[in-house]
Amino acid sequence: MRQFEDIAASEEQFQLTTYKKMPIAAERGEGVWIYTSDGDKYLDLYGGHAVAGTGHCHPHVVNALRAQAGELLFYSNLVYSSARAHAAEKLVSIAPESLTKTFFCNSGTEANENAMRMARMATGREQIITFSGGFHGRTADAISATFLGKYRELGKPNVPGHLEAEFGDIESVRARADETVAAIMLEPIQSMGGVRMAKAEFYRDLRTLCDERGIVLIYDEVQTGVGRTGDWFFAGSDAGDRVVPDVVTLAKALGSGVPVGACLVTSAIASHIKENDLGTTFGGGMLAMAAVTATLEAIENDRMLENVNSVEAHLRQRIREVEQVVAVHGRGFLLGIEFSDKAQPFHQALLEQKIITGTSSNSKVLRLLPPLCLQKDHVDQFVDALCTC
Numbered sequence: 001m002r003q004f005e006d007i008a009a010s011e012e013q014f015q016l017t018t019y020k021k022m023p024i025a026a027e028r029g030e031g032v033w034i035y036t037s038d039g040d041k042y043l044d045l046y047g048g049h050a051v052a053g054t055g056h057c058h059p060h061v062v063n064a065l066r067a068q069a070g071e072l073l074f075y076s077n078l079v080y081s082s083a084r085a086h087a088a089e090k091l092v093s094i095a096p097e098s099l100t101k102t103f104f105c106n107s108g109t110e111a112n113e114n115a116m117r118m119a120r121m122a123t124g125r126e127q128i129i130t131f132s133g134g135f136h137g138r139t140a141d142a143i144s145a146t147f148l149g150k151y152r153e154l155g156k157p158n159v160p161g162h163l164e165a166e167f168g169d170i171e172s173v174r175a176r177a178d179e180t181v182a183a184i185m186l187e188p189i190q191s192m193g194g195v196r197m198a199k200a201e202f203y204r205d206l207r208t209l210c211d212e213r214g215i216v217l218i219y220d221e222v223q224t225g226v227g228r229t230g231d232w233f234f235a236g237s238d239a240g241d242r243v244v245p246d247v248v249t250l251a252k253a254l255g256s257g258v259p260v261g262a263c264l265v266t267s268a269i270a271s272h273i274k275e276n277d278l279g280t281t282f283g284g285g286m287l288a289m290a291a292v293t294a295t296l297e298a299i300e301n302d303r304m305l306e307n308v309n310s311v312e313a314h315l316r317q318r319i320r321e322v323e324q325v326v327a328v329h330g331r332g333f334l335l336g337i338e339f340s341d342k343a344q345p346f347h348q349a350l351l352e353q354k355i356i357t358g359t360s361s362n363s364k365v366l367r368l369l370p371p372l373c374l375q376k377d378h379v380d381q382f383v384d385a386l387c388t389c
């Protein structure tokens with residue numbers, strides 16, 4: 001195997017810069033573990049940006065992908081496919097009852113672009129309300145909907161028709177939600193923004209406002225979806241007062257690492273979509289569809305939702321031992337550990353102890369987005385390590 005220095009030098013030479021990278025090369029994964037080119041083993045509490053929901057290389061997913069790869073890698077939506085039929089049936093079967101149809105695409109940003117487009121088609125209006133601190137992706141419309149740090153600036157010139165409201169403040173939404181507004185879109189738990197959750201009544205008030213004013217409610221569940229919060233979705237869950245939006249967008253953990261995004265929509269929204277209104281070459285391809293079905297089956301078979309809930313409780317209990325922790329935000333395995341001071345030194349010290357965590361736009365918040373198969377002894381390893389930082 002190539003040495004780390006050699007791999008890193010090659011990437012630096014031949015690729016444009018994206019994120020600040022950790023000084024490791026990930027070569028193999030199994031469950032919650034990442035194995036590096038140097039033969040080290042890291043506990044992964046970040047899941048490669050929340051993607052490894054079923055853990056790394058879950059055998060059920062890997063076997064399904066191997067089988068599908070030997071049958072048909074890809075054909076577009078010009079033909080029917082049993083792999084696609086199966087994935088759509090499975091996804092709709094676990095979704096809140098009113099979300100009856102799916103549109104498959106390739107990423108979170110693409111799912112959000114299409115969600116906003118559908119809202120505009122359904123209402124004949126143009127404006128979209130999103131929230132300060134929310135992140136929705138990097139393509140033109142999604143980045144224009146992202147009122148977080150420098151991101152919106154990066155998308156200049158922005159797509160017109162975007163309004164910013166305060167997360168958790170229904171009056172600020174009400175003031176903007178006039179007859180020109182097609183949709184209100186939110187991350188129900190703002191992840192990059194520092195793992196911020198609103199009071200349950202905020203979600204209920206948004207639903208009521210949308211119903212009163214004919215506005216489409218979109219939940220961007222790219223991070224919160226597919227089991228991460230201990231429910232299949234934030235939509236319909238107790239944490240959000242069982243509110244179900246008109247559209248839910250998904251990506252990240254949906255394909256266990258095979259790129260795939262989706263919009264789940266109500267029949268009312270679906271009734272506005274005609275042939276050729278939506279499209280994508282790769283969306284709904286067979287390999288991605290096999291990944292979706294196997295991912296959802298693996299979560300179900302291994303009772304991962306129950307696991308998330310019990311391991312979260314253990315983490316919340318044990319984290320009290322860490323003096324510098326002042327609060328734990330979020331739900332399930334989307335957690336923000338807030339420190340009395342900067343989180344970055346903890347992120348660094350944990351990495352030195354071979355534990356991968358994430359940061360956020362709140363400098364005091366360390367973000368955990370681990371695989372849904374994380375166990376209590378892994379939490380113990382994390383908390384023991386934090387106590388020595």
Ligand SMILES: Cc1ncc(COP(=O)(O)O)c(C=O)c1O
Binds near residue numbers: 110112192
């Ligand atoms: C909440 C949310 N929405 C959308 C996106 C964009 O997803 P993608 O990077 O797959 O385009 C992200 C990515 O981090 C996200 O966290």
